[in-house]
Amino acid sequence: MPCSPRPGAVLTYRPAVFLRDHCHCAECVHEDTKQRLIETFDIPEDIAFKPEGVREEAEGFRVTWNDGHESFYSKEWLRNVGLKRTSRAVERQGLVEPVFWTGSSIKSSPPSISYDEIATSPTGVRDWLYLIRTYGFAYIPNTPATPEATEALLNLIGPIRNTHYGGFYDFTADLAKGDTAYTQLGIGAHTDNTYFTDPAGLQLFHLLSHTDGSGGASQLVDGFGAAAELYEVDREAYEILSTVRVHSHASGNEDSSIQPVTPMPVLVHDEIHGHLVQVRWNTTDRARVDAPVEEVGKWYAAARTWTEILRRREYWEQLKPGTPLIFDNWRVLHGRSEFTGKRRMCGGYINRDDFISRYKMAAWGRGEALRQVAQG
Template sequence: DNCRCAQCVNQDTLQRNFDTFAIPKDISPTEISAKAEGVDILWSDSHRSHYTWSWLRSNVQSTQPKELLNQESLWGAAISSAPPEVDFENVMSSGSSTGMAELTSKIRQYGFCFVVNSPKTPEDTEKLLESIGPIRNTHYGGFYDFIPDLALADTAYTNLALPAHTDTTYFTEPAGLQAFHLLSHTPPTNKPASEVLGGQSLLVDGFYAAETLRRESPEDFEILRSVKLPWHASGNQGVAIAPDMAYPVIEVSGDKLHRIRWNNDDRGVVPLDVDVDAWYEAARKWNAILKRKDHEYWFQLEPGRVLIFDNWRVLHGRSAFEGLRRICGAYISRDDFVSRWKLTNFPREDVIASNMQLR
């Protein structure tokens, strides 16, 4: 079933070329030959297979699948002294993938990264994001370039303050990456450009907040991990989106944090078949942690400095602002981002071996 020969596997797509269930049920090896480059096996149905030593090491040597690791660094307000960043030209270099490897690795490690010295145009911003992966289309469209005119029924399209939240909680698979590039901020006619206009951006490491909650109040962590909630998007005519099922605020895989899903404005009704008072108490504690000064990273978006962050981990918000801000950006699916990270940071052979053993 795992033969890698050209007859069994399409060498262009690496997909199987045969019917697994046509293989005789009682098949067995009749001849095994170890050679310098790998192992040859003659099967009882006369088929010959060849397995390279590298393939065998990746797939057979251990019962544990090969894992591609990236060090995860939790952070709080102190990250303001040295936020992760890469240069636009390095990322977009056609002669090297080093810049893209650095960008995706920093997003994996910190949950966000700035791309500095970016051209101050929506066209170049779109090219940057498409170099990571295809832009994801939603009911808001694809690549966005907007001013706060409430053209779409969402508070993001206003000049109001927004608390820390993740986007698209109402999708079965929330957006993986999100990007913002402030192209301009024009003051109102009655104010000089030198005056502070507001609109500071906020990032909170949701994994750091979740670990804080788990350490300080394990019972509340368990409630937000176990109680599944409805989420919805219902503000636009002709749109009433909800995920395939209810999801908790904190998702884990084993003990490892997997995803944060939190936008209180998009939350439905807490189910009445759980301890509702206990859920609200846990949510109150969670909300308080998100608002701690040592968990909040505040900064000002600037033209030429593109922010890209992991929407499964990092919550974002902003302060209210005056004037007219023009911002562009997009969503990118999680799978496309992870694929780019893997292929720019690890050998392709290791990536494929890891993917084929994913658990």
């Protein structure tokens, strides 16, 4: 099936069964849900074009198969699925060029977008999500200091994730749940949910009030920026934190003890393309380092170097009512200083896949997102 590739591209072989399986006609793919309707392994093993069964048209090729089915393949689609490319991560994960930051570089002008922009315009939602993809966090000033307005913000991205702590949370430091977040203690920089196989993608905090006390400043650290620095200054430490696995757990509630299906390294990379996709760092919820006794000292040395980098890159800010903070829990570490008095905080989690889906729909539109899916 002749179809000129882009200059410099390398074409790969696609067997007939692949092409038949990827027919996008209404008999093979549901027009609304875009789910495959054809049962792949009902396709005959000897599937092939009928003699003289390929006809070139202006935009593609019309094919008649030896099982009697007719398919149409656009030239653009054939070019894309035939190219041997190094990565589909941009399409699959909605990647953007990240801006790495430190406390000193971001303090004077942190990413923010007003509540009114987000609440009243689809482009506002798109710009909000783009800020989060680029910087890993964003403030939303001028938000009504109510749980209802805060929950509505989260719902603009996707369904709020339920965990053993509940769904949308509205709490004070009363130890209602078995976690140090429900105390007045200071908490070091960490990512949440290391005890889950699939940690939450986003977390939002909104300080509704803080009375009769002080303290409780919020801390953020760009984990991807810290990882890039570690890679440059200590390649061996980076490799150790990328390969040695660590056990984690959540056992503070009387009715649960949660661990991921497998221990995970601190720095998690895309297994196909190799880029960093997630930081999992929580010394409070950490259990055993999954390494031989004679090797575990190397992990502690690497983790100490990592911690020193995190501390150098800290960004501190005092949250205030009316300005929620949302951040990428796969990239940005968070913490807080000790406080006195009574604080009321609300917020919630959004699943990673829901976050990325919403970003792609807002940034590209449904048509382009589905076109990327159709390319395989």
